Amino acid sequence: MSEHKPIITDGLPSQLPDTDPAETREWLDSLDAVVDHHGRERARYLLLKLLESARAQAVGVPSLTSTDYINTIPPELEPEFPGDEHVERRIRAYIRWNAAVMVTRAQRPDVGVGGHIATYASAASLYEVGFNHFFRGKGGGGPGAEGGDPRPGDQIFIQGHGSPGIYARAYLEGRLTEAQLDLFRQEGRTADDGRPALSSYPHPRLMPDFWEFPTVSMGLGAINSIYQARFNRYLHNRGITDTSGSRVFAFLGDGEMDEPEALGALGVASREELDNLTWIVNCNLQRLDGPVRGNGKIIQELESYSRRRLERHQGRVGPQVGRAARQRHHRRARREDERHPGRAVPDVHDVHRRVHPQALLRHPELQRILADSSLTEADLPVLSRGGHDYRKVYAAFKAATEHTGQPTVILAHTIKGWTLGPTSRPATPPIR
Numbered sequence: 001m002s003e004h005k006p007i008i009t010d011g012l013p014s015q016l017p018d019t020d021p022a023e024t025r026e027w028l029d030s031l032d033a034v035v036d037h038h039g040r041e042r043a044r045y046l047l048l049k050l051l052e053s054a055r056a057q058a059v060g061v062p063s064l065t066s067t068d069y070i071n072t073i074p075p076e077l078e079p080e081f082p083g084d085e086h087v088e089r090r091i092r093a094y095i096r097w098n099a100a101v102m103v104t105r106a107q108r109p110d111v112g113v114g115g116h117i118a119t120y121a122s123a124a125s126l127y128e129v130g131f132n133h134f135f136r137g138k139g140g141g142g143p144g145a146e147g148g149d150p151r152p153g154d155q156i157f158i159q160g161h162g163s164p165g166i167y168a169r170a171y172l173e174g175r176l177t178e179a180q181l182d183l184f185r186q187e188g189r190t191a192d193d194g195r196p197a198l199s200s201y202p203h204p205r206l207m208p209d210f211w212e213f214p215t216v217s218m219g220l221g222a223i224n225s226i227y228q229a230r231f232n233r234y235l236h237n238r239g240i241t242d243t244s245g246s247r248v249f250a251f252l253g254d255g256e257m258d259e260p261e262a263l264g265a266l267g268v269a270s271r272e273e274l275d276n277l278t279w280i281v282n283c284n285l286q287r288l289d290g291p292v293r294g295n296g297k298i299i300q301e302l303e304s305y306s307r308r309r310l311e312r313h314q315g316r317v318g319p320q321v322g323r324a325a326r327q328r329h330h331r332r333a334r335r336e337d338e339r340h341p342g343r344a345v346p347d348v349h350d351v352h353r354r355v356h357p358q359a360l361l362r363h364p365e366l367q368r369i370l371a372d373s374s375l376t377e378a379d380l381p382v383l384s385r386g387g388h389d390y391r392k393v394y395a396a397f398k399a400a401t402e403h404t405g406q407p408t409v410i411l412a413h414t415i416k417g418w419t420l421g422p423t424s425r426p427a428t429p430p431i432r
Contacts, residue, residue, distance in 0.1 A: 069300060071386055078395040083132060088390065091172070092124045096419055098168035102181045113185040115200070118417035120165030122284040122387070123251065126412055127165060129393045130156075130249060130280075134401060151242050155232075157225045157250040159282065160201040160216030167198055170210070219259030222279070225250035226269045229277035229407070247401065248277045254298050255287040263305060269407040277407040278400040282387065284416035299411050306409040387412030 018024055034043045103115035120127075138153040158166055167184065170176045176198070183189050183197035187206055190196055199206040201216040213228075215221030225248050232243040256262055269277055283299050285292055292298045370376065386392045393412065400408035 069297065071392060073392070073395045073399060078391055079398055081391045081394050083390075083394075085390070088128060088132060092128050093419070094172060095128070095165055095168045096121050096124050098171055098181070099164040100420055102168060102184050103164050105182060106184045106186075111186065113200075115164060115185055116161040116288075117164070118286075118420065119159065119161040119253070119282070119284070120163075120168075121420050122414040122416045122418045123159065123162055123282045123412075124165060124418070125388050125390050125393050126251065126280055126282060126414075127162070127169075129390050129397055131169070133394060134397050135249065136245070136247075152232075152246055154247045154249060155212065155225075155228050157213050157215050157221040157228075157248070158202050158211075159221065159251040159253055159256070160218065161253065162251060162282075163199075163201050166202075175210075217259075218253070218256045219261030221250050222252055222256070222259070222262040223265050225277060225279070226265050226274070229269065229274040230272055232276060233272065233274065243276075246276065250277075250279050252279055252281050254281055254283040254285065254302065255292045257281065257298075257302055258293065266306070266407075273405050274407045275404050278397075279407070279409045281409060281411050282414055283411055284387075284414045286416040299413060302409075302411055306411075385413040385415055387414035388418060 031043060031047075034046060099120050100117055103117040105111075106113050106115050135156060136153045139151065164184070167176060167181060171178070171181055177191060177193060177195060179191035179193060180195050180198055183191055185200045186197040187199055188197065196207065199211075202211040202214055204211045204214060213221065213224060215224075229248040232246050232248065235241050236243040252262065281302060283302070285298065396410045396412070400410060
């Protein structure tokens with residue numbers, strides 16, 4: 001009876017005849033020997049190196065679409081952060097607080113409209129690094145630059161549920177009044193000074209002097225950002241206006257990636273080589289009605305899908321252990337794989353606590369990390385995620401803006417309701 005040969009799809013020639021069975025058996029025996037004597041991890045490393053080499057020599061195997069659950073940019077390659085860390089941290093705290101209070105006040109008995117309180121809290125570092133260091137306003141200048149230049153600047157597509165944070169930031173800038181914040185989600189009303197109420201989500205018709213693009217229903221911002229980046233290229237190539245310095249940034253949610261508008265048109269961005277487009281996907285692992293779905297971890301699932309569509313480049317801001325070395329990131333990645341094999345997200349209890357000490361401390365390697373560092377067991381539940389580390393976020397933005405030939409997707413791991421306290425994580429106030 002002939003040996004059963006499983007069918008391997010995705011471009012692998014699994015049905016070709018074996019022209020040299022003896023050589024094939026030598027390769028398979030070598031792999032078995034590596035697994036037996038050096039373990040699966042060493043065997044996996046060798047196979048990955050073979051795939052990389054085969055890809056580089058155009059052998060015809062598929063590209064690697066999913067990598068270890070670590071940051072794409074290792075700590076030793078992170079650029080120097082140019083801002084004032086203390087000042088920027090305080091500003092983020094003010095904005096988170098104002099956004100939370102605004103949404104909470106929208107639930108007072110005489111109003112009762114509610115709102116989204118936890119989404120912006122998880123994404124504040126993502127927005128603030130962009131606003132402070134990368135987004136260019138109309139006139140072509142960067143943050144803090146003055147006008148006078150007719151170039152259109154960047155276009156920013158704000159995640160719809162993150163609108164409270166953008167309003168709170170505009171209040172600090174003096175663009176909105178406290179009376180307007182008190183009219184959040186009360187469209188049609190006006191403040192005592194005659195200014196309009198704040199729309200629930202980005203809405204250019206209700207607030208034409210504030211919002212440029214609508215991003216709700218979910219997925220609308222994703223597909224519109226792709227065609228905005230493509231239209232910018234059209235305008236420049238036809239000599240209509242100079243959009244050579246304009247970039248399109250779209251802030252999206254991991255649950256939003258289920259919408260057909262979100263990923264369905266990503267192939268257009270790759271085919272058109274839209275390196276003026278950056279997606280920032282806030283992976284806080286939670287929807288309004290529960291964890292994000294999927295049979296695999298959602299961040300690696302989105303990485304795999306993005307790599308297949310964009311062919312070779314994608315950024316990710318993942319978990320971190322302080323400023324530890326890359327080897328420690330690999331160890332953390334293996335622990336994540338062992339704790340949650342084949343699951344979309346950790347259980348809800350783990351989402352609250354972020355790291356489960358008992359699960360981690362079972363592993364001697366992590367015990368050695370604790371012994372060799374200033375960390376203690378009490379520090380484990382409060383270890384941050386990379387999406388809250390402005391240094392890592394800055395490195396991801398910088399890599400995205402410098403990359404050429406393709407769009408970039410940044411997958412940022414965050415905690416929904418970050419800094420708002422245990423009662424705000426992961427639940428959000430009701431929407432009526």
